[in-house]
Amino acid sequence: MAAKSVAVKLIDVCRYFGDVKAVDRLNLEIYDGEFFSLLGPSGSGKTTCLRLIAGFEQATSGSIQLHGQEVAGVPPYERDVNTVFQDYALFPHMTVGQNVAYGLMIKNVPKAEREQRVAEMLDLVRLPGMQNRKPNQLSGGQRQRVALARALVNHPRVLLLDEPLGALDLKLRQQMQIELKAIQQKIGITFIFVTHDQEEALTMSDRLAVFNHGRIEQVGTPAEVYERPQTGFVAGFVGTSNLISGALAQQLTGSAQTFSVRPEKIRMAAPDTSIGAQQCSAAGSIRDVIYLGMHTRYLVQLDAGGDLTVVQQNLETTSMDVLSARGNRVLLLWDKSHNRPVSGEAEG
Amino acid sequence: MSSMPAAPPPTLLRRISTFFFTRPNLSLGLTLALPVLWLGIFYLGALATLLIQSFFRLDGFTGRIIRQFGLQTYQELLLPSNLDIIWRTTIMAAAVTVTCALIAFPLAYYVARYAPYRVKAILYLAVLVPLWSSYLVRVYTWKIILAQEGIISWVVNTLGLGGLLDAVLGIEGIGGPSLSFSLIGTFLVFVYIWLPYMILPINAALERVPKSLVEASADLGAPPGYTFRHVILPLAFPGVVAGSIFTFSLTLGDYIIPGVIGNSSFFIGQVVFAQQGTAGNIPLAAAFTVVPMLIMGVYLMVAKRMGAFDAL
Amino acid sequence: MKKLSFLMIVFVLLLGMVSVTVAQDGMMTEIGPGEGQVDIVAWPGYIERGETDANFDWVTSFEAETGCAVNVKTAATSDEMVALMNEGLFDLVTASGDASLRLIYGGRVQAINPDLIPSWSTVDERLQSAPWHTVDVDGDGTVEHYGTPYQWGPNVLMYNTEVFPEAPTSWSVVFEEQTLPDGESNVGRVQAYDGPIHIADAAQYLMYHNPDLGITDPYSLDRDQFNAALDLLRQQRNLVARYWHDAFVQINDFKTEGIVASGSWPFQVNLLKAEGQPIASTVPVEGATGWADTTMMHVNAPHPNCAYMWLEHSLSPKVQGDLAAWFGSVPAVPAACTGNELLTDEGCATNGFEDFEKIRFWRTPTAECGDDRGAVCVPYYEWVTSYIAVIGGR
Structure with missing residues (x-):
């Protein structure tokens, strides 16, 4: 990531609605050409952050810079960013072609060039020749692509996407995830992508920021955020984690420092298995079994108190096997290196 | 447990319900019978009778209606004094409509876009409450407000703007000795009375324009004026057209307001009233009634051609 | 709007092209029991029940005596009166001279039978056979009276x-x-x-x-x-x-x-x-x-008995005098000019009783x-x- 120029920079940005701190002291740098996700539950401030960058909201305090330029007080129509809206916001009284050409019309791009660029863009989003359709004649996925084309045709330096895949069904969403990523890589501009779906953020992003209660909990690559969650919230929101604190932590690690460990890192072994030097261990009995096809999730009640979630791949076991495991005594083992000290509380 | 209690025999009401439920066409037919009869007999029937009457004529000598088809009544309709009335009414209706639209749009826009919930409720109430009180009372109240010694002149004179009011009232053709004796007064009262009928449809249309469309337009580089012209106005236009149909046709047909306020010049509604009233020149009254219908027909065609209904 | 030509009407009748229906044949010969109401089209101020000024009330006593409730629809012009009578829902109208002939020749009002109105003889002789309500419509040589004179004035x-x-x-x-x-x-x-x-x-x-x-x-x-x-x-x-x-x-x-x-x-x-x-x-x-108004009865009056009762009542000196005082008009019954408290004995002269010949009465x-x-x-x-x-x- 070295030597990359900064596309968007937020310095101590706050946005209050009355007493509600929608966004509270955000500091963030997003680089040129990056696919950057703003991840968080609803109400966490990620959409407000996007709207601050787009210019639909004005920051209560702090500074927002686009390519080094301060944009406080600059209206949306003078910012070199474009947005793909959650509801697509296609103009219902215009054709697809007119929708895509809208930004070019405003800039007085000559008709021939305009038509050419619209056609290119519709090709890019795989809707060739759809210029004369009306938005209400399109499917949800097609509208999504038109919205994308309409934003991209202006060659913005930053594209903002506000939960653009939220309204699509699972299959279409997965397909669009791949296409979006491909388009981003092809044209090489910065994508800032708002989502509440951690899997989507992990799959698509170069880097991501995890939002909670108007603040950023952690910024990093998907692997960093997943592997080394810095807070209990991140550990819980991004993937699932076992969060261990207090006496149990003391017993397992020798320190009361809260730590997290991913369920898939824990091995479930027979009670008499020997424990390695670099391993943590905890004995308990299987309280619940959830069969998930590819893998099985076990809830293990520890003798020392508390529960741990363990995920095991169904390599050789069948559903009959795993479901009969309920009540079995087990020994849980994992490498100490998988313990991630975190701050704060877990989500929920 | 013994056996389940037997289902009670269906009541008469239930049997009737079932009878109709299983015969949807019969149900539909019965449901529509009354409105269709109403529409057919009282509405279309009356319209047809009216049209037919307008082709009869009054014998100027005996004062009796001659029931023979002809165009004499329409010839009479085209007399200069009658054309004056038609023009006066049409221009008034157009001016009232445009003014209502200009006043209603910003208000409707504010209510739809910006007004907080509580303010919105108050404003809706403010628009609707006048409609609950008697139309006549409001018109006569305006006569008092607009009188030479009424509240408007008093306020204007107190502010030292009496000269301005006199200048406005001095305008040839629409002025007069006081607001209530001038076409300006007629115009003001028309605008007041019909304004709610413009605000409500425009507001309804604007409420249906998602905020994200406005943001999308700005996002794509459109300054507010461009957004207004290319997004908000086209999408709200059916509302404006709906409102203008109300204000335009209501003004075309009204005979109370110009009878109370104005310079006594006749409007179409008054002539219709006078012609059918004065011993029944029903043919000319009918011909006069056809005029607003034609004007509205042309109006709707123009509106359609301008794409007013495309966004429906 | 009627082009009224007596000769023309006769001519038309002779040709048998149009039949003018007047209710002469149906003229009443006796008054039956009241129907409970009577509906009158009148000039504003012509039929008062004390609502504006309690002293001026010549309806309440009539209603009490006859049991006929009086409903009044006011009209501002003669044209409105003709229009209302054309609707045919009213019994009586206080028609001025510019409306009366239109109503007569239009077949909207019926000839009345003076024998059924005891006060007929008290009516001012100048009005009893005034041309705006006394017409020989059917041309049989005898004139009919289409109503009772009510009030007149300049x-x-x-x-x-x-x-x-x-x-x-x-x-x-x-x-x-x-x-x-x-x-x-x-x-x-x-x-x-x-x-x-x-x-x-x-x-x-x-x-x-x-x-x-x-x-x-x-x-x-x-x-x-x-x-x-x-x-x-x-x-x-x-x-x-x-x-x-x-x-x-x-x-x-x-x-x-x-x-x-x-x-x-x-x-x-x-x-x-x-x-x-x-x-x-x-x-x-x-x-x-000036106007000289006649109370005329609709050809299809729904409440003819009450209507006749009102015609008689309308000619009583009390009503005539009170109305003259209220409206500033001249009574059709000279007896009303003396001894009426509201009108006073000078009232008739003030309102123009002697000017009859100078006034050009409304006529169609x-x-x-x-x-x-x-x-x-x-x-x-x-x-x-x-x-x-x-x-x-x-």
Whole structure:
């Protein structure tokens, strides 16, 4: 990531609605050409952050810079960013072609060039020749692509996407995830992508920021955020984690420092298995079994108190096997290196 | 447990319900019978009778209606004094409509876009409450407000703007000795009375324009004026057209307001009233009634051609 | 709008092309029990039940005596009255002379039987067989009475006494542009009646000031006379900002619109005076038009017995005197002129009892001039259209 120029920079940005701190002291740098996700539950401030960058909201305090330029007080129509809206916001009284050409019309791009660029863009989003359709004649996925084309045709330096895949069904969403990523890589501009779906953020992003209660909990690559969650919230929101604190932590690690460990890192072994030097261990009995096809999730009640979630791949076991495991005594083992000290509380 | 209690025999009401439920066409037919009869007999029937009457004529000598088809009544309709009335009414209706639209749009826009919930409720109430009180009372109240010694002149004179009011009232053709004796007064009262009928449809249309469309337009580089012209106005236009149909046709047909306020010049509604009233020149009254219908027909065609209904 | 020609009607009847239905055949010979109500179209102020002033009530006692509830629908112009009677839902109408013949020849009203009205003999002899309600419609040589005379009076010139310290002597204050005694122009400060019958007032003015036109009867105008009257009215259009139509609106106009002179009825004059307004009235030198109203019965009156009872009641000296005092009119029954508390013994003279011969009563203009000119007069039909045009600025 070295030597990359900064596309968007937020310095101590706050946005209050009355007493509600929608966004509270955000500091963030997003680089040129990056696919950057703003991840968080609803109400966490990620959409407000996007709207601050787009210019639909004005920051209560702090500074927002686009390519080094301060944009406080600059209206949306003078910012070199474009947005793909959650509801697509296609103009219902215009054709697809007119929708895509809208930004070019405003800039007085000559008709021939305009038509050419619209056609290119519709090709890019795989809707060739759809210029004369009306938005209400399109499917949800097609509208999504038109919205994308309409934003991209202006060659913005930053594209903002506000939960653009939220309204699509699972299959279409997965397909669009791949296409979006491909388009981003092809044209090489910065994508800032708002989502509440951690899997989507992990799959698509170069880097991501995890939002909670108007603040950023952690910024990093998907692997960093997943592997080394810095807070209990991140550990819980991004993937699932076992969060261990207090006496149990003391017993397992020798320190009361809260730590997290991913369920898939824990091995479930027979009670008499020997424990390695670099391993943590905890004995308990299987309280619940959830069969998930590819893998099985076990809830293990520890003798020392508390529960741990363990995920095991169904390599050789069948559903009959795993479901009969309920009540079995087990020994849980994992490498100490998988313990991630975190701050704060877990989500929920 | 013994056996389940037997289902009670269906009541008469239930049997009737079932009878109709299983015969949807019969149900539909019965449901529509009354409105269709109403529409057919009282509405279309009356319209047809009216049209037919307008082709009869009054014998100027005996004062009796001659029931023979002809165009004499329409010839009479085209007399200069009658054309004056038609023009006066049409221009008034157009001016009232445009003014209502200009006043209603910003208000409707504010209510739809910006007004907080509580303010919105108050404003809706403010628009609707006048409609609950008697139309006549409001018109006569305006006569008092607009009188030479009424509240408007008093306020204007107190502010030292009496000269301005006199200048406005001095305008040839629409002025007069006081607001209530001038076409300006007629115009003001028309605008007041019909304004709610413009605000409500425009507001309804604007409420249906998602905020994200406005943001999308700005996002794509459109300054507010461009957004207004290319997004908000086209999408709200059916509302404006709906409102203008109300204000335009209501003004075309009204005979109370110009009878109370104005310079006594006749409007179409008054002539219709006078012609059918004065011993029944029903043919000319009918011909006069056809005029607003034609004007509205042309109006709707123009509106359609301008794409007013495309966004429906 | 009716072009009324007595001869023409007879002619048409003879040809058998159109049958004029009048209810002579159905004329009642006795009065049965009351139907419980009677519906009357009347001028405002003509039928009072004490709602404006408790002293003026000639309905309540009638209702108590006969059990006939009285429903009144007021009409502001003769044309409205004709229109309402055309609807056919009313029993009686207090029709002025410009409406009565239209109603008779239009077959809207029925001949009444004077034998059923004991007070008939007390009616002013000048009115008993007045031409506006006594007609031989069917041409059988005997005339029928189409109603009972109710009240009559002049159309006075009402004026503001602060502007006119002395009564104006001529109708010119409402016809010709001039500087009024208070030093200001009369433009926009005078009014005229918005019924087509007002053309007769103009004709009467010309009759005095322009004798060359040869007008002898303001209701029988040939083409030239009619056009001259219209010219005068066009001139008047520049003075009149708004024509009056509704008596109560005119009262308001004198109070809040700076109107200082207008042709009017004694009714408005009395109400304004009663309010202490500086208002008086006069009959200028040109004379005055006037009205003589007849209570007429609809040809299909739904409540004929109650209607007959009202006709009788309407002729009682008490009603006649009270009404004359209230409306500023002259009773149709001379007996009412003496001994009425409200009217006082001078009332009849004040309201113009002796002026009968000077007043040119409203009458529906017909093509038949009624004199040796023949059928060259402008019929009422054209009066309507022309007056609308004049008010419209043509």
